[in-house]
Each structure stands twice: as structure tokens, then as C-alpha cells.
Amino acid sequence: MKNWLIVFISSVIVGGTLHAQKAKRPNIILFLVDDMGWQDTSEPFWKEKTPLNKIYRTPSMERLAKEGMKFTNAYAAPVCTPSRVSLMTGMNTGHHGVTNWTSPLLNTPTDQKDDQFETADWNYNGLSPVPGVPYTIYATTFPQLLKDAGYFTVHVGKAHWGSQGTPGANPNNMGFIVNIGGGAAGQEQSYYGEENYGNKPGIYSVRATPGLQDYYGTNTFLTEALTREALKAIETPISRNEPFYLNMAHFALHVPVQPDPRFIEHYKDLDPEEAAYATLIEGMDKSLGDIMDFLKKKGVAENTIIIFMSDNGGLSITNRGGKPNTQNQPLKAGKGSVNEGGIREPMIVKWPGVVRGGTVTNQYVIIEDFFPTILEMAGIKNYKLVQQIDGQSFVPLLKNPNQTQNTRSLIWHIPNKWIKDDAGPGINYYSAIRKGDWKLIYSLRTGKTELYNLKTDIGEEKDLASGNADRCRLLTTELFHQLKEWKAPMPVEKTTGKPLPFPVE
Amino acid sequence: MKNWLIVFISSVIVGGTLHAQKAKRPNIILFLVDDMGWQDTSEPFWKEKTPLNKIYRTPSMERLAKEGMKFTNAYAAPVCTPSRVSLMTGMNTGHHGVTNWTSPLLNTPTDQKDDQFETADWNYNGLSPVPGVPYTIYATTFPQLLKDAGYFTVHVGKAHWGSQGTPGANPNNMGFIVNIGGGAAGQEQSYYGEENYGNKPGIYSVRATPGLQDYYGTNTFLTEALTREALKAIETPISRNEPFYLNMAHFALHVPVQPDPRFIEHYKDLDPEEAAYATLIEGMDKSLGDIMDFLKKKGVAENTIIIFMSDNGGLSITNRGGKPNTQNQPLKAGKGSVNEGGIREPMIVKWPGVVRGGTVTNQYVIIEDFFPTILEMAGIKNYKLVQQIDGQSFVPLLKNPNQTQNTRSLIWHIPNKWIKDDAGPGINYYSAIRKGDWKLIYSLRTGKTELYNLKTDIGEEKDLASGNADRCRLLTTELFHQLKEWKAPMPVEKTTGKPLPFPVE
Incomplete structure (x- = not known):
């Protein structure tokens, strides 16, 4: 076998492989x-x-x-x-x-x-x-x-x-x-x-x-x-x-x-x-x-x-x-x-x-x-x-941008006081969950829940919690079951010196 | 030709080449x-x-x-x-x-x-x-x-x-x-x-x-x-x-x-x-x-x-x-x-x-x-x-550590005031040249030269300038010809506002 042939073949193969690898990355x-x-x-x-x-x-x-x-x-x-x-x-x-x-x-x-x-x-x-x-x-x-x-x-x-x-x-x-x-x-x-x-x-x-x-x-x-x-x-x-x-x-x-x-x-x-x-x-x-x-x-x-x-x-x-x-x-x-x-x-x-x-x-x-x-x-x-x-x-x-997945839940959890009180809604000691178009907000301070439908109310103006007790309960349960499983930090109550218990049933 | 042969050959060649290249660096x-x-x-x-x-x-x-x-x-x-x-x-x-x-x-x-x-x-x-x-x-x-x-x-x-x-x-x-x-x-x-x-x-x-x-x-x-x-x-x-x-x-x-x-x-x-x-x-x-x-x-x-x-x-x-x-x-x-x-x-x-x-x-x-x-x-x-x-x-x-080269000249040039006066010998406004065992030091402030033989006097204690006028002149000339060619900076004289001229003939 001639040397040039070896060189040619090896160049093609290796060059090709490297090129393909690089193109993939x-x-x-x-x-x-x-x-x-x-x-x-x-x-x-x-x-x-x-x-x-x-x-x-x-x-x-x-x-x-x-x-x-x-x-x-x-x-x-x-x-x-x-x-x-x-x-x-x-x-x-x-x-x-x-x-x-x-x-x-x-x-x-x-x-x-x-x-x-x-x-x-x-x-x-x-x-x-x-x-x-x-x-x-x-x-x-x-x-x-x-x-x-x-x-x-x-x-x-x-x-x-x-x-x-x-x-x-x-x-x-x-x-x-x-x-x-x-x-x-x-x-x-x-x-x-x-x-x-x-x-x-x-x-x-x-x-x-x-x-x-x-x-x-x-x-x-x-x-x-x-x-x-x-x-x-x-x-x-x-x-x-x-x-x-x-x-x-x-x-x-x-x-x-x-x-x-x-x-x-x-x-x-x-x-x-x-x-x-x-x-x-x-x-x-x-x-x-x-x-x-x-x-x-x-x-x-x-x-x-x-x-x-x-x-x-x-x-x-x-x-x-x-x-x-x-x-x-x-x-x-x-x-x-x-x-x-x-x-x-x-x-x-x-x-x-x-x-x-x-x-x-x-x-x-x-x-x-x-x-x-x-x-x-x-x-x-x-x-x-x-x-x-x-x-x-x-x-x-x-x-595929048209793919939809509405059963997944996204979670937010801020058991902290980021800034002084009354700076704005949703700030300090809140957890939240979104599932499909629904979003539940839970105040760790008061235990109060809010519920919004983001599809119709992107501005979260209309709290639907009172008319949707079941949905609220389900979302709250899912939210805190997950946070509990994660061992998420919780605010520590001054009265007890202990972390707030997870509000799960 | 079988595929495995191609792969084998190319691996050997390319692997070998890369290895050799790396070993060289x-x-x-x-x-x-x-x-x-x-x-x-x-x-x-x-x-x-x-x-x-x-x-x-x-x-x-x-x-x-x-x-x-x-x-x-x-x-x-x-x-x-x-x-x-x-x-x-x-x-x-x-x-x-x-x-x-x-x-x-x-x-x-x-x-x-x-x-x-x-x-x-x-x-x-x-x-x-x-x-x-x-x-x-x-x-x-x-x-x-x-x-x-x-x-x-x-x-x-x-x-x-x-x-x-x-x-x-x-x-x-x-x-x-x-x-x-x-x-x-x-x-x-x-x-x-x-x-x-x-x-x-x-x-x-x-x-x-x-x-x-x-x-x-x-x-x-x-x-x-x-x-x-x-x-x-x-x-x-x-x-x-x-x-x-x-x-x-x-x-x-x-x-x-x-x-x-x-x-x-x-x-x-x-x-x-x-x-x-x-x-x-x-x-x-x-x-x-x-x-x-x-x-x-x-x-x-x-x-x-x-x-x-x-x-x-x-x-x-x-x-x-x-x-x-x-x-x-x-x-x-x-x-x-x-x-x-x-x-x-x-x-x-x-x-x-x-x-x-x-x-x-x-x-x-x-x-x-x-x-x-x-x-x-x-x-x-x-x-x-x-x-x-x-x-x-x-x-x-x-x-080859035994190689010697005594005709090369090394040059130092500090036309600056690094520190206050009288801090020590050779400090502020000096040029110097070493050639073989000889070293000449030139004061830009005074124009005075010192000459040492480093082989016998590593501590530069015995100034041999007075007995070696020719050597001093040659070394001084070489030093400043080189510095002039390099357009080296020189201290600026307050009396004239101009850089000190290079002391070359």
C-alpha cells in the first residue's frame, strides 16, 4: 500500500469524524x-x-x-x-x-x-x-x-x-x-x-x-x-x-x-x-x-x-x-x-x-x-x-413551540423577609404554585391563599380563591407536600422558636 | 479493503502523529x-x-x-x-x-x-x-x-x-x-x-x-x-x-x-x-x-x-x-x-x-x-x-553548561530617580555594562565611571577605573553607542530643559 493512500484515507476518516463531532457541539x-x-x-x-x-x-x-x-x-x-x-x-x-x-x-x-x-x-x-x-x-x-x-x-x-x-x-x-x-x-x-x-x-x-x-x-x-x-x-x-x-x-x-x-x-x-x-x-x-x-x-x-x-x-x-x-x-x-x-x-x-x-x-x-x-x-x-x-x-x-404541558407544577418559595413590610403585593414570606393556567399564592405570615387564572387575568387582579376551595386545597397540598419533601426552609416563629410547620394535611 | 483495516491504519498514523506532536511541546x-x-x-x-x-x-x-x-x-x-x-x-x-x-x-x-x-x-x-x-x-x-x-x-x-x-x-x-x-x-x-x-x-x-x-x-x-x-x-x-x-x-x-x-x-x-x-x-x-x-x-x-x-x-x-x-x-x-x-x-x-x-x-x-x-x-x-x-x-x-561567551555585552540603564538620595551605591541615574568579567558603572549625575573585575571582586569593592582608562573608554563608548541607537531616555537637565546628551565621542 502506498504511503499517500494511507495518509489520504486517514485524513478523510479522521477529518470527517472530527468535523462531525464538532458540528454536533x-x-x-x-x-x-x-x-x-x-x-x-x-x-x-x-x-x-x-x-x-x-x-x-x-x-x-x-x-x-x-x-x-x-x-x-x-x-x-x-x-x-x-x-x-x-x-x-x-x-x-x-x-x-x-x-x-x-x-x-x-x-x-x-x-x-x-x-x-x-x-x-x-x-x-x-x-x-x-x-x-x-x-x-x-x-x-x-x-x-x-x-x-x-x-x-x-x-x-x-x-x-x-x-x-x-x-x-x-x-x-x-x-x-x-x-x-x-x-x-x-x-x-x-x-x-x-x-x-x-x-x-x-x-x-x-x-x-x-x-x-x-x-x-x-x-x-x-x-x-x-x-x-x-x-x-x-x-x-x-x-x-x-x-x-x-x-x-x-x-x-x-x-x-x-x-x-x-x-x-x-x-x-x-x-x-x-x-x-x-x-x-x-x-x-x-x-x-x-x-x-x-x-x-x-x-x-x-x-x-x-x-x-x-x-x-x-x-x-x-x-x-x-x-x-x-x-x-x-x-x-x-x-x-x-x-x-x-x-x-x-x-x-x-x-x-x-x-x-x-x-x-x-x-x-x-x-x-x-x-x-x-x-x-x-x-x-x-x-x-x-x-x-x-x-x-x-x-x-x-x-415544537406548540407543545403544551399543563399538568406540570412550578413552585416558588421565599420564606424570607427580603425588604421592609408593605413594599408591594407578594413580597416577603410567600410560597406559590402554578399549574396550567392556575396560580395559587400562599402567605406564610397569614396562611391566606389567593388564586388567579393567568389566562384570563395576567394582572392577578381577581382573586378566585373564595369560589374555588377545592382547587385551592389541592394546590396548597401539592405545594407544601413538595416543599416538605425538599425540606424547604420555613420562617421561624418567634413565639415557639421553631420553624413554621408545613401546612399539609 | 476492509473497514477495520482503514480504521486501524488511520488510528495508528494519526494517533502517532498527535502523540509525537504533543511530546514535542x-x-x-x-x-x-x-x-x-x-x-x-x-x-x-x-x-x-x-x-x-x-x-x-x-x-x-x-x-x-x-x-x-x-x-x-x-x-x-x-x-x-x-x-x-x-x-x-x-x-x-x-x-x-x-x-x-x-x-x-x-x-x-x-x-x-x-x-x-x-x-x-x-x-x-x-x-x-x-x-x-x-x-x-x-x-x-x-x-x-x-x-x-x-x-x-x-x-x-x-x-x-x-x-x-x-x-x-x-x-x-x-x-x-x-x-x-x-x-x-x-x-x-x-x-x-x-x-x-x-x-x-x-x-x-x-x-x-x-x-x-x-x-x-x-x-x-x-x-x-x-x-x-x-x-x-x-x-x-x-x-x-x-x-x-x-x-x-x-x-x-x-x-x-x-x-x-x-x-x-x-x-x-x-x-x-x-x-x-x-x-x-x-x-x-x-x-x-x-x-x-x-x-x-x-x-x-x-x-x-x-x-x-x-x-x-x-x-x-x-x-x-x-x-x-x-x-x-x-x-x-x-x-x-x-x-x-x-x-x-x-x-x-x-x-x-x-x-x-x-x-x-x-x-x-x-x-x-x-x-x-x-x-x-x-x-x-x-x-x-x-x-x-x-x-x-x-x-x-x-x-551545554560549559559553553562560555565573553564577548557579549549586557546593559543596564536607569535614568531615573527611584528613591531618595544616598540610599546606597549604584542607585538613581546610573548606566552599566558587563562584558566578560569586566563591569563598568557610569553615573549619569556626575559622569564618573567605576570599573570592576567580577571574577576576582564579586563585591565590587575595588574600583579599577583609574588604572584602566582605555578599557573604561571602550566600555563607556559601547554602552552609550548602544543606548543612543536604542534612543534610550535620559535624565532631563534642569539647567537646559533638555535630555542629557549621550556621552559618546
Whole structure:
């Protein structure tokens, strides 16, 4: 046999195999916005374009929706760490027990003082990739599985999975090869390069964003700096023809709501706080567009999945213009609430070759579903986890947007006092369950239930509990049976010093 | 032809080729210590064990020397950024023009005030990987070339290549895929995890080390935290069978000289400052040992080159015990000085299969030589650079330690006022040249020359200038012809407002 023949044959076979393998492994970008409400976009997620949709400018989201599938009933937890831990672990909030946001400081529950309750026994140090760290949930993260399977994993921006002094504070411990700016902080100290993103003596706090020294003193807005670093980081796997996972987790739109000077003139007619907020949205959207353009330029857009998501509802209590709790209309309330304004998210998935552009699904999904979905997208099967996951892959839905599943129940559980009393409906000490179009809300403080039909009443205005006692009982039972099985933390009654018993029969 | 035959043949060929290719590409670790003097070790670099060698404990360095080649005449620049930029660019200090340490703050020359001179026109914003940044040297870095060639490049610890607000502040712009803790700062604010390495409101400064949040509040000494992060980072390329370059750049032994509690009991008999310094040394040495153990455990020790080096001489003026300028004996002076104490470094190279263990070379080499050497080690040829390099590969020396080359000239040039007057000999406004055993030192302030024969007078005690006018003239001419050709910065005379002319005929 001639040598050239051997070489030729081997090239064809091996080249072919490698190529086929690579083609099977898409790049995946999770574009995760912080505190973005369901209406903080010009892309309508409701049946009609709302007044809020008309205020904001998000052409890149519109473009993404044209190229992908829009989810009108996508959910997260009402506050950020619970959502982010659900995302990383595939577990429901009630199951992983990180039920409130984690302080950057170790062993520091963030709950407000309350007359009736002591702090629940929740995992206030967050998520840990190693066992034995007090007050954490020990779990296997999906980025670790992606990395183990050969993905080049990059985290950029807000992490907020664990407190300082625990392994969970460091994205490099969570399966990320590269970390830009991620740590224990749940928000930025400053969006401004001129302020070194908070790394200045005097204005420095535990919220200062690390790792962006080359932008210090420049007029580079934080959203822009993170985007540039993200593109630089994914250039490595692209140039090596390796699949990558990018966790593009913006600090925007979190308070402090500081205006982005690049866009402020677009919002001259708004009151200053709302105008500033709108510039944060537009800067975030520019980031999305820049990433999409970059993928196209590099020739990998057709093999890259983009998942757009927010981690909780839009803030509707402070630092925003207008009357409180109107910022997510038609949804009720906002961040912190188990009402729709606190948990329903703008979600879009682009998956070239799989998802048909411009499609819409009304099927409900929740943040813990991302875990099995992303692993399925990457073709990773039979993985080993230390935890039981609760999420379900929505890959079938991506392949068929008309698929419906109304028997599944989604659960929310916040046995915490996130903020002072009377901030808005559905905030502090609530559990909730959605099944089909029905949603039951249970006040852990009073034991009162509310029942809404979301199909006819997206604004949760008409409480149907009194006329539907059976349905309420069934949903309440299911809700708390599940939470009991998960050993979910419960508020501790001051009178007894014990956790509130699960209200199950 | 049967299918199994094709598969078999292709596996053999391709498997074999890949294996051979990988075997050709060694991992490379540069273990770069900060401010470590030639005598800050129990491994003797002189002809005999000195009293200083008897104080310090560096068993890992002894082990490395047994497994590699010891360089007794290895040089760097007298202060850190000049050395680090020479390392990254392959250029001499006088050529790249970063002749003093760079401030973390933009556009801030670090020179002390002087009666005779204004600040020279040096590149006080450091090294830049992109053109057009004021007061920087634009150059191609060798880590970028390694990365481009498929190396997995990791920077850990002190970078100090450029000021905040310039691209050079960020190791990710310098060819590093992963950066842990590197930025514009030239020193740590604190070695203590208990102090969050300086990231605490109140003690925070521009010197706070970023990116180590999971160690905050713990008793993890900075040297230890960086080592653990380094091992985590190189686990990725090891598990993927990719060659890696690790820039393990410790902040130790830089001031503040804070005792490492793990080792303090070994030095009870020393005065507290010297004891603290000795613990920094021992912690650094433990890091080296941990890395060597890790490589062995992972089965890659035999394919990993380790280069041990320091960036300038040991500090001999403040924050150390004993009489000033005795800390590097038998060498004269210390950090900041063009005398041997300021520039001669402890250097060891282990290269399994190439370098014979326990060998010693007395041939002189200098920090800019690392650039072509490391690229040659990695098998990278015909690379394109935007700069002309001055360094020469010492790979031939590694293969034959007895090789000598006495016609080459090494040059030092510090047209800066690093520190207040009279701190020690050879400090502030000096140039120097070594050729063979002869070394000429030229004071830019006075025009006075000193001449030493290092073979017979390592301590530079006997100035031979007066009896060797011809030799002095020749060396002075060569020194300043070269500096003139490089357009080296020169101190600006206050009387004329112009740079000092080069003293060439």
C-alpha cells in the first residue's frame, strides 16, 4: 500500500469524524440580564405592544426574536441568588434552600428584621461546589459538566452564587475556565470606568467589580467593558475550533440606576430616573447586538445558541420613576414578589438549524429548566450529579413551540423577609404554585391563599380563591407536600422558636 | 479493503502523529519571585554557602537545583517593571524605555524629585500590546505567541506591566487566557486573607489584589492562595493534554514584609523584620514545592520545564533587618542599584530530558533572554514581532553548561530617580555594562565611571577605573553607542530643559 493512500484515507476518516463531532457541539451563550422586567424591552412579550414596550429601545432583542423563539411564560425566582443557584444546580429554590439573596459577607443572612418571624434556616452562604461548607447547598454545576466534556467555559459579569470566604464566591471553582468580574457581589458599586467600577479608595465597597483595570479612568460603561472582555475571551475557543459556553451575566439593570451617557439623549422626555433606567436597557441591548455581530464576523453564528433571560422581575419599589409597582404592567408588582411582575421574564432562544425564527411559545418554563436543557443542547448525557434536579429540559419545546404541558407544577418559595413590610403585593414570606393556567399564592405570615387564572387575568387582579376551595386545597397540598419533601426552609416563629410547620394535611 | 483495516491504519498514523506532536511541546512554568535577592535561599549561588544561605529555608529550590541547572550569573534590571517588560518583550530596558517602576495610576511617573534633573522621557505607562497609547512601549509579547501557537496560557499573581486605564494593565490583553490576580499594581496591599488581600473598605488601595474572593476572611496567605489558583488553572490544559505556559508571578517577597504565621517559629532567633522576611521566602519555596508535587501527581513533570527567577535584587534599604546594603552579601547594595546586589538573581532551569540535573553554569544571561529562550523551548519559530528584540536564547547553554561567551555585552540603564538620595551605591541615574568579567558603572549625575573585575571582586569593592582608562573608554563608548541607537531616555537637565546628551565621542 502506498504511503499517500494511507495518509489520504486517514485524513478523510479522521477529518470527517472530527468535523462531525464538532458540528454536533454547538456554542452556547446564556445572556443573563439582572433585574430585567418582562416589559423592559421594545420586543412585546404580551399579546400587544404596551406603553412600556414603546419607551424602551432593544433592537437587538427584536433581532434575536426574529431569529429565535420567544417564551412568553418564562419564570425565575423573585430575587437574584435563588434564581442563579437554581440555574447552576437545576434545583428549585425550595429545594436548594438559597431562598434569598446572599450577602457578599460570610455568614450574614440578608433578611430584614420582623416582629413575627426569626430568620429561616436557609443557605445564606449560597452554592458550594464542595461539601461541608456551612449554610450552603452542595451541588454539581452544569458549567463544570460542560468543562469536563471539553467545552471552553467563560463567566463574565455578575456571579453572586456564594459569599466571600466560600468556594462559591469564585467562578473558577464552578466550572469556569475564565472569569471576568465575577465574585460574591450581587451588584455593581458603579457602572462608570471613571470611578474604576467602585475600586477607588473612598468609594470602594464589597461591591467593587474586580478585573477591569484597563478600563479604569476611561469612559467605558461597565456593560460595554464586560462585553469587550467577553468577546476577547471567546476568541480563544473560536480560534481553536473548540465549543464554548459563555455565561454573559450583566450587572445591568441593577441599582444604582446610573445613566449611560451614550444613550441618554434618546430619553429626554422621561423623568431622570426612568431615563437612566432606559439607558441601562439600551446599553444591555447593544451588548447583545455586539455579541451577535461578533459571532457572525467570526463565522460561528450558525453554530451558536443564544439564550436570553433575566434573573427576576423588574424592580418596582425604589430607584425607578412612576408609582410603585406599576413598572411591570400588565404584570402585578415586581422584583421580590411571587406575583407575575416579580417572576415572569423576557426569554428568547436562538438555535440555528433547530429553532425556527420568529416563533413564540406560551408554554411555561422556569429557571431550573436551563440546567438539563443546556446539557442536552451540548449533547451531554448520563452525567453524574450530587444533587437531584427539578428542572426539565425544554429542548422538545424548542423543536415544537406548540407543545403544551399543563399538568406540570412550578413552585416558588421565599420564606424570607427580603425588604421592609408593605413594599408591594407578594413580597416577603410567600410560597406559590402554578399549574396550567392556575396560580395559587400562599402567605406564610397569614396562611391566606389567593388564586388567579393567568389566562384570563395576567394582572392577578381577581382573586378566585373564595369560589374555588377545592382547587385551592389541592394546590396548597401539592405545594407544601413538595416543599416538605425538599425540606424547604420555613420562617421561624418567634413565639415557639421553631420553624413554621408545613401546612399539609 | 476492509473497514477495520482503514480504521486501524488511520488510528495508528494519526494517533502517532498527535502523540509525537504533543511530546514535542513541553509545558513551561516561569516561577518568578518578586524582589528576591541572590542570597535569599538555602541553595548557594556563590562558591560557598554564605551566612545568609544558612538563615533561609528553601528545600524546594534545592530540589529544583538537583533536578536542573543553576545559573550563578543571571541578571535582571534593578527594579521590577523594567525587568518584567524586558521579559515580556525581549528588549533591554534602555531599548523599551520603561526604565522605572510604573505607577498603577495613569500618567504618573514614579520618579522622585531631584535638584539636578527633571523626569526623563521614559515610558511611564508601561508596556502596551496595541499601538498609540501614550508613554508606553508597543510590543508583541511572548505569551501571545505561545497562545497563538496553541499553548494554554495562565498568568497568576503580580503583572505590573502597565498602568490602570491602559491595555497593558490586563493580562488578558497580553496573551493570557486565564488571569488570576494580575493588574496594574506592583505590590500587594496585604498578604493576609483575613484582610481580603487589601479589598476592605478602609485598608483598600490601588494595590488590593483582585480575584481571590473565596479566600477572603480565611487564614490563607496570599502566596498560598495564588498557588492553589495556579494549580486549578493548569488542571484544565493538563486534563486536555494541551501544552501550557504558567506565569507564576508571586507578590512575595515584596514589602510590606508581613510574617507568614505558618513558618514564623522557624525564625525565632532573628530580629522580627528579618524573621518575617524569612517566612515570605519559605512560603514562596513551599509554593514551588507544591507545584512540583502537583506536576508529578498529574504525570506531567517529565514534560514540564520550570524556570526559577527573580525580577530584581533583594531590598536592602528599608523594611529589612540589619545594616543597610548588607542583605545581599557578598554582593554590593540591593534593589534599585546597578551594583550586583540589585541585578544578580537566583536562577534555576529544570528541563527534563534536556538539562542534566545538578549542573551549574557561570555564563551570564539577562532577563530579556527569556523571550527567545521560551519560544525556542516551545518550538515556535519564524514568529512576527513589532519590536526588535535584544535577548539571546540560552537554550544552547542549557544543553551545554560549559559553553562560555565573553564577548557579549549586557546593559543596564536607569535614568531615573527611584528613591531618595544616598540610599546606597549604584542607585538613581546610573548606566552599566558587563562584558566578560569586566563591569563598568557610569553615573549619569556626575559622569564618573567605576570599573570592576567580577571574577576576582564579586563585591565590587575595588574600583579599577583609574588604572584602566582605555578599557573604561571602550566600555563607556559601547554602552552609550548602544543606548543612543536604542534612543534610550535620559535624565532631563534642569539647567537646559533638555535630555542629557549621550556621552559618546
